[in-house]
Structure formats: C-alpha cells, structure tokens
Amino acid sequence: xxxxxxxxxxxxxxxxxxxxxxxxxxxxxxxxxxxxxxxxxxxxxxxxxxxxxxxxxxxxxxxxxxxxxxxxxxxxxxxxxxxxxxxxxxxxxxxxxxxxxxxxxxxxxxxxxxxxxxxxxxxxxxxxxxxxxxxxxxxxxxxxxxxxxxxxxxxxxxxxxxxxxxxxxxxxxxxxxxxxxxxxxxxxxxxxxxxxxxxxxxxxxxxxxxxxxxxxxxxxxxxxxxxxxxxxxxxxxxxxxxxxxxxxxxxxxxxxxxxxxxxxxxxxxxxxxxxxxxxxxxxxxxxxxxxxxxxxxxxxxxxxxxxxxxxxxxxxxx
Amino acid sequence: xxxxxxxxxxxxxxxxxxxxxxxxxxxxxxxxxxxxxxxxxxxxxxxxxxxxxxxxxxxxxxxxxxxxxxxxxxxxxxxxxxxxxxxxxxxxxxxxxxxxxxxxxxxxxxxxxxxxxxxxxxxxxxxxxxxxxxxxxxxxxxxxxxxxxxxxxxxxxxxxxxxxxxxxxxxxxxxxxxxxxxxxxxxxxxxxxxxxxxxxxxxxxxxxxxxxxxxxxxxxxxxxxxxxxxxxxxxxxxxxxxxxxxxxxxxxxxxxxxxxxxxxxxxxxxxxxxxxxxxxxxxxxxxxxxxxxxxxxxxxxxxxxxxxxxxxxxxxxxxxxxxxxxxxxxxxxxxxxxxxxxxxxxxxxxxxxxxxxxxxxxxxxxxxxxxxxxxxxxxxxxxxxxxxxxxxxxxxxxxxxxxxxxxxxxxxxxxxxxxxxxxxxxxxxxxxxxxxxxxxxxxxxxxxxxxxxxxxxxx
Numbered sequence: 001x002x003x004x005x006x007x008x009x010x011x012x013x014x015x016x017x018x019x020x021x022x023x024x025x026x027x028x029x030x031x032x033x034x035x036x037x038x039x040x041x042x043x044x045x046x047x048x049x050x051x052x053x054x055x056x057x058x059x060x061x062x063x064x065x066x067x068x069x070x071x072x073x074x075x076x077x078x079x080x081x082x083x084x085x086x087x088x089x090x091x092x093x094x095x096x097x098x099x100x101x102x103x104x105x106x107x108x109x110x111x112x113x114x115x116x117x118x119x120x121x122x123x124x125x126x127x128x129x130x131x132x133x134x135x136x137x138x139x140x141x142x143x144x145x146x147x148x149x150x151x152x153x154x155x156x157x158x159x160x161x162x163x164x165x166x167x168x169x170x171x172x173x174x175x176x177x178x179x180x181x182x183x184x185x186x187x188x189x190x191x192x193x194x195x196x197x198x199x200x201x202x203x204x205x206x207x208x209x210x211x212x213x214x215x216x217x218x219x220x221x222x223x224x225x226x227x228x229x230x231x232x233x234x235x236x237x238x239x240x241x242x243x244x245x246x247x248x249x250x251x252x253x254x255x256x257x258x259x260x261x262x263x264x265x266x267x268x269x270x271x272x273x274x275x276x277x278x279x280x281x282x283x284x285x286x287x288x289x290x291x292x293x294x295x296x297x298x299x300x301x302x303x304x305x306x307x308x309x310x311x312x313x314x315x316x317x318x
Numbered sequence: 319x320x321x322x323x324x325x326x327x328x329x330x331x332x333x334x335x336x337x338x339x340x341x342x343x344x345x346x347x348x349x350x351x352x353x354x355x356x357x358x359x360x361x362x363x364x365x366x367x368x369x370x371x372x373x374x375x376x377x378x379x380x381x382x383x384x385x386x387x388x389x390x391x392x393x394x395x396x397x398x399x400x401x402x403x404x405x406x407x408x409x410x411x412x413x414x415x416x417x418x419x420x421x422x423x424x425x426x427x428x429x430x431x432x433x434x435x436x437x438x439x440x441x442x443x444x445x446x447x448x449x450x451x452x453x454x455x456x457x458x459x460x461x462x463x464x465x466x467x468x469x470x471x472x473x474x475x476x477x478x479x480x481x482x483x484x485x486x487x488x489x490x491x492x493x494x495x496x497x498x499x500x501x502x503x504x505x506x507x508x509x510x511x512x513x514x515x516x517x518x519x520x521x522x523x524x525x526x527x528x529x530x531x532x533x534x535x536x537x538x539x540x541x542x543x544x545x546x547x548x549x550x551x552x553x554x555x556x557x558x559x560x561x562x563x564x565x566x567x568x569x570x571x572x573x574x575x576x577x578x579x580x581x582x583x584x585x586x587x588x589x590x591x592x593x594x595x596x597x598x599x600x601x602x603x604x605x606x607x608x609x610x611x612x613x614x615x616x617x618x619x620x621x622x623x624x625x626x627x628x629x630x631x632x633x634x635x636x637x638x639x640x641x642x643x644x645x646x647x648x649x650x651x652x653x654x655x656x657x658x659x660x661x662x663x664x665x666x667x668x669x670x671x672x673x674x675x676x677x678x679x680x681x682x683x684x685x686x687x688x689x690x691x692x693x694x695x696x697x698x699x700x701x702x703x704x705x706x707x708x709x710x711x712x713x714x715x716x717x718x719x720x721x722x723x724x725x726x727x728x729x730x731x732x733x734x735x736x737x738x739x740x741x742x743x744x745x746x747x748x749x750x751x752x753x754x755x756x757x758x759x760x761x762x763x764x765x766x767x768x769x770x771x772x773x774x775x776x777x
Contacts, residue, residue: 068406068407068409068410069406069409069410069431069432086772087768088769151608155599155600156518156520156523156599157518157520157612157617162518173600173753176600176601176749176753177753262745262746263746264526264745264746264749264750265746265749265750265753266746266747266749266750266762266765267746270746278742281400281403282399282403282738282739282742283736283738283739283742283773284403284406284738
C-alpha cells in the first residue's frame with residue numbers, strides 16, 4: 001500500500017500527506033504499545049509478585065537462619081555447609097538423581113513405544129480410546145493417586161499382593177523395603193506422567209512424512225531398521241523437548257514418595273523437594289530449605305543446559 | 319484473529335469492576351463472622367464443620383460471658399505437626415490467634431516459644447479450679463507442665479491400649495488377658511490367633527508414628543528413644559491441688575537421645591521377631607483411619623489405640639461385644655503411654671484474661687458435655703469419661719481411665735520442643751530397624767541416635 005494515499009471508504013479517495021501519515025503511524029504504534037502494556041500488565045505484575053520477588057527473597061533467605069518465630073539471622077554460607085555435610089540431605093539428592101535416571105528413561109521408552117504402536121493400523125475408535133486412556137492419569141491429582149496406590153500396594157491387605165498370591169507369589173514388601181518402595185514410586189510416577197510425553201511423541205511421529213517410510217520399504221528396510229534409522233532420528237527434536245521437561249519434572253518429585261512412604265524406609269525414598277518441605281514446614285529451618293531449593297534450581301538449570309549442549313550432537317532437524 | 323472493540327473492552331472492564339465490587343466482602347473475607355472484630359480468636363485443628371459444631375459451646379460460653387465475643391477458626395492439618403506449622407505461619411503474618419488447641423506433640427514447642435503460662439490464673443481462681451483438679455488425674459496435668467509452669471488444661475486424652483477382636487479371641491479360644499500380662503503372654507496370644515486364622519488375617523497390626531507405634535513398647539521396657547527425665551519445679555501446683563501426690567515434677571524433659579540403650583535394642587529386637595514370625599505387620603505409614611475399617615472387618619486381631627476408637631468402631635457397625643480393650647503388656651515395667659490435648663493461651667494475645675475464661679469454661683463439666691458429645695476421645699475428667707463410655711465402650715471400658723490409676727507412672731509420648739524433627743527421625747528409622755536383619759537393628763538405631771542428636775540440637 002502506498003504511503004501517500006489510501007482509500008478508507010469505497011469510492012471516496014482520501015489524500016494523506018507523508019508527514020501526517022508518519023504521525024498517524026507513530027500514534028498508532030504508541031496506542032498499540034499502550035494496549036499491549038495494559039494486556040501484559042496483569043501477567044507481569046503477577047509474575048513479579050508471585051515468582052520474581054519470592055525467588056529473590058528465597059535466594060536472600062538461603063543465607064539466613066529463620067524459624068518464623070524469631071527474627072532472621074544472617075549465617076553466611078552455613079546452610080550450604082549443612083547441605084554438604086547432613087547425611088539425610090545428601091542421600092535425598094542421590095535418591096533424586098537415581099529416581100530421575102530410572103523414571104525418565106522408563107517414561108520416554110514407554111511413551112515412545114506406545115506412540116509408535118498407536119501409529120500402526122487399528123480402528124479409529126480404538127486409537128481415540130487408547131490416546132485418552134494413556135493421557136487420563138495425568139489429569140488426576142498425584143496425591144489422590146498415591147493414596148489409592150498405597151492401598152493397592154499394602155503388604156497385608158493390598159490388591160497387588162492378593163493378585164500375586166493367586167499365582168503363588170508374594171507377599172512382596174512393597175512399601176517397607178528400600179527396593180520395593182522405590183519400584184512402587186517409579187511405577188506410580190511413570191504411570192501418571194507418561195501421558196504427556198506420549199502426546200508429544202504422537203505429534204512428533206505424525207510430522208514424519210510417510211514417503212520416507214515408503215521409500216525405505218522399497219529399499220528393503222525392515223520395521224526395526226525403519227525405527228532406528230528413520231523414526232528415532234526424525235523424532236529426536238521431540239525427544240529433546242520431552243526429556244528436558246521430564247527431567248525438570250522428575251527432579252521435583254514430591255507427592256508420590258510423600259504420600260506413599262514419607263521418604264522411608266529410612267531415607268530410601270526421600271527426595272530433594274521432600275527435604276525442602278520437611279526443613280521448612282516441619283522443622284522450621286526456612287533458611288536451610290531456601291538453600292536446598294537454590295541448589296536444586298542450579299542443578300535443574302545445569303541439567304537443562306547440558307541437554308541442549310548434547311542435543312547438538314544427537315538431535316536431527318529436518 | 320478475533321478483535322475486541324474499544325467499546326466492548328471498556329464494557330467488559332466495567333463488568334469486571336462491578337463484579338469485583340459486589341463480591342468484595344467475600345473476596346476479602348469481610349463476611350466471615352467475627353472477622354476484624356475484637357472477638358477472642360481460637361484456632362482448632364479441624365474443618366469448618368468442626369468449627370460449626372462448636373457453635374453450641376460458643377453460645378453457652380456467651381451466656382456466662384456475654385461481653386466476650388468468640389470466633390473459632392478451623393485449621394486443617396494432615397497431622398499435629400502440620401497444624402502447628404500453620405499456626406506458626408499465622409504468628410509470622412502477625413495474625414496469631416489468642417487461644418490454640420494444642421496436643422502433647424506441640425505442648426513443649428508452644429510452652430518454649432509461644433504460650434503463656436497459666437500459673438497466675440490457676441492460683442487466682444484456685445477455689446473454682448479445685449473441683450477440676452479433683453476430677454483429673456495428675457499425670458495429665460504433669461504432661462502439660464514445662465519447666466515448672468503449667469501451660470494447658472487437659473480436655474481430652476488417649477492412652478495407647480490394646481484393642482482385641484472378640485472374634486479372633488474366640489476363634490483362638492483365648493480369655494481376656496490378666497492385667498499384668500507380659501510380652502511373652504502377648505506373643506502366645508497372637509501366635510494362637512495366627513494358628514486359628516486363615517487368609518490375610520494379621521494378629522497384630524500397628525502404624526508407624528509417635529503415638530501407638532514403638533513408644534508403648536519402649537515404655538513397658540522401662541526405657542525410651544529419648545532419655546525420660548523430669549524438670550524440677552511445679553511444687554506450687556502439686557501442693558495446692560494434689561497435696562497427697564508425691565514424686566510429681568515440673569514437666570517431662572526430653573533432651574538426651576537414647577536410641578542405643580540396650581533396652582531400646584531389646585525392644586526393637588522383640589518387635590522384629592514378631593514381624594519375622596509373621597505375627598505382626600511391618601509398621602505402615604498413616605493415621606489409622608483405614609485401620610478402623612480393617613479392624614471392624616475382623617482381619618486384625620489386636621492393635622494399639624485409645625478411647626478415640628470407640629466412636630469410630632461404633633460408626634463402622636461394631637457392637638460393644640465385638641471387641642475389647644486391655645492394657646499394654648509388661649516387660650520390665652508396665653508404664654503406659656498417652657497423648658492429651660487442651661487449649662493454650664498465646665503470649666502474643668491481648669485478650670489473655672478472656673482466653674483464660676474460655677479455658678475455664680471448656681474444662682467445666684458443662685463445657686465438656688457440649689464440646690464432646692461422642693466417645694471419640696477419653697475425657698480428662700474421670701466423671702465425664704464414665705458418662706461417655708459406660709454405655710458405649712467395650713466390656714472393659716474402665717481400662718481407659720484406669721490406665722492412669724493402675725499405672726501412675728504412665729507418661730506422655732516423648733515430645734520435646736523439636737517434636738516434628740524428632741518424630742521424623744523416629745518414623746524414618748523404625749521400619750529399617752524392625753524389618754531388616756538382626757544386626758541391622760543396631761545399625762538403624764545408630765542412625766536414629768545420630769538423627770536425634772541433630773534434631774535435638776536444632777540443626
């Protein structure tokens with residue numbers, strides 16, 4: 001469109017001088033800017049009040065000792081020293097890392113496997129049903145699911161052990177042994193969370209052109225070969241996003257171990273976020289809790305950075 | 319892309335402003351009765367329904383004290399520690415209640431940091447208070463003393479007694495146990511129950527927590543995981559209200575971790591044996607609500623609980639004769655354990671006198687009758703406890719209050735000011751100690767000792 005003239009009403013030409021057009025443009029841009037500011041203001045204010053300020057306060061608090069009742073006392077790096085020396089905190093971080101490795105791998109494998117299976121030929125209604133069924137656990141409350149699972153995995157009266165007894169197995173000490181408790185937590189977590197990863201993979205898989213598979217079939221590639229040489233490379237960008245989100249989420253695991261085992265037996269299923277909760281709201285060591293939170297945040301940032309670094313080698317973009 | 323005209327935008331904004339204005343009282347909580355008034359603020363661990371149920375108590379109180387408006391604020395906590403953490407949040411926010419319902423778990427935390435001693439009030443109204451103390455066992459009073467001062471008046475309490483399924487007892491042809499039955503007797507009882515039962519029946523089922531977990535076993539072996547000591551002081555109260563009592567103290571002192579005491583090891587080994595022999599369950603996490611259902615279904619032979627269970631079992635359809643209650647069996651002593659609850663006045667309160675009137679009214683027999691209508695906890699008053707349980711409790715319902723009378727050294731669960739950290743340390747190490755190998759008992763108790771040292775040091 002010409003800058004010198006424009007037609008606002010059909011059949012009625014209006015001449016606009018270039019300098020006035022510039023003024024209108026500027027005014028229009030400023031008006032749009034003001035409008036954008038108004039629309040963004042609630043979000044910006046919300047994020048500032050409820051995210052940025054608490055984050056800043058939490059970082060400051062990490063260098064204080066505060067039990068809510070007395071005034072905060074500056075303790076320098078003592079909270080971080082406690083993190084390094086307290087055996088429970090150390091174990092909780094190790095548990096979290098172990099959990100992340102097992103749960104994220106399992107979550108990605110299960111989600112990708114089921115997404116690939118759903119790409120095979122099947123009635124539309126069945127595909128729709130399975131998609132919903134796999135996604136459904138994600139919309140449930142983690143605490144409610146964990147509570148129900150604690151009944152199912154109860155050593156004495158749980159349904160799982162009753163089913164095992166029918167085939168002559170068990171009873172298994174699901175929640176009272178270190179290995180059993182961690183297995184249950186991983187299973188419950190993965191069952192509830194793979195649905196989102198599954199949906200990401202469904203989207204990723206559907207974006208792979210079918211002619212690539214057709215061409216490879218003509219060349220004689222087997223199903224496995226197609227999966228390894230075509231599907232995996234082409235779905236790798238989705239894999240990157242899914243794994244970043246899965247790792248961030250798994251590093252923050254709390255609900256399942258809190259409800260199922262309260263971190264036990266011993267510290268076998270105690271996680272970093274559980275220790276944050278326990279330090280703050282049970283033992284009233286808010287400074288220590290803030291310091292642990294800060295360490296966890298740094299770990300999450302490092303893990304995400306490392307993933308994006310590694311992705312340069314392993315992610316294939318079409 | 320859909321567009322929004324300026325007129326529509328202004329219209330929507332106006333509608334939002336009008337809506338916000340109309341609902342402002344609700345949004346800001348101004349419509350909550352008693353909010354922002356000079357009402358005496360009382361925090362209880364419970365739901366809005368629990369608070370509503372107390373309206374009768376408020377009405378009765380206001381008949382006696384029409385000049386003291388009262389507002390009960392229900393605060394829901396998953397357990398007592400959670401409730402106390404929320405109270406502390408209120409304190410930090412500068413909106414602390416005037417009076418708080420505190421259980422044994424929090425008595426010393428409040429006494430140490432937040433609560434106001436009742437000594438001057440009790441002595442000021444000693445003529446009125448004598449009737450209350452005459453009706454209440456001194457062990458309950460002693461449990462609410464800290465460093466010689468009294469911080470709460472007990473309303474309700476529960477001993478860790480043994481509940482027994484009548485069906486399981488009859489099936490195993492067992493009689494009601496003797497008062498002074500021993501750990502060995504207990505073992506043979508549950509072994510008989512096991513022998514005569516089929517399916518997933520569990521002769522002894524227990525939960526992993528401070529009340530009713532390992533503590534009663536430790537007490538009956540004359541030990542505890544924190545060394546049981548007493549504060550000096552408190553003579554002012556004992557001389558005035560319990561002149562014939564001797565050996566009472568200024569409160570229980572929980573300062574020295576004692577997890578590696580040989581008697582503690584012996585206790586854990588005993589429990590470990592019960593689990594290994596399939597007589598007892600591995601201790602499960604939880605508050606015991608599920609346990610009422612299991613017990614009423616007859617799949618549990620015995621379990622530790624207090625008078626609070628009677629109403630739950632009644633609601634679950636059990637008759638008085640379907641179960642019975644006995645004392646905890648003895649090892650080297652038969653010292654029993656209990657937990658209690660009562661109101662405390664906050665140091666920060668500007669209405670301490672009004673708070674005291676509330677406390678006094680609540681511990682009166684009339685107040686108790688209004689506040690507690692069901693046998694869902696043993697009453698601190700012996701006389702009202704009889705009213706609650708004589709027609710509703712099991713055959714040996716007297717065991718509830720007799721726990722204190724027959725075993726006068728019966729003591730509260732160990733709850734120092736750092737109770738939350740102590741309970742966490744205990745719970746997390748109990749399962750390891752009782753479900754692993756025999757040599758693991760000492761390892762787990764060593765870890766418990768270390769965790770207790772950290773907890774009691776406040777680290």
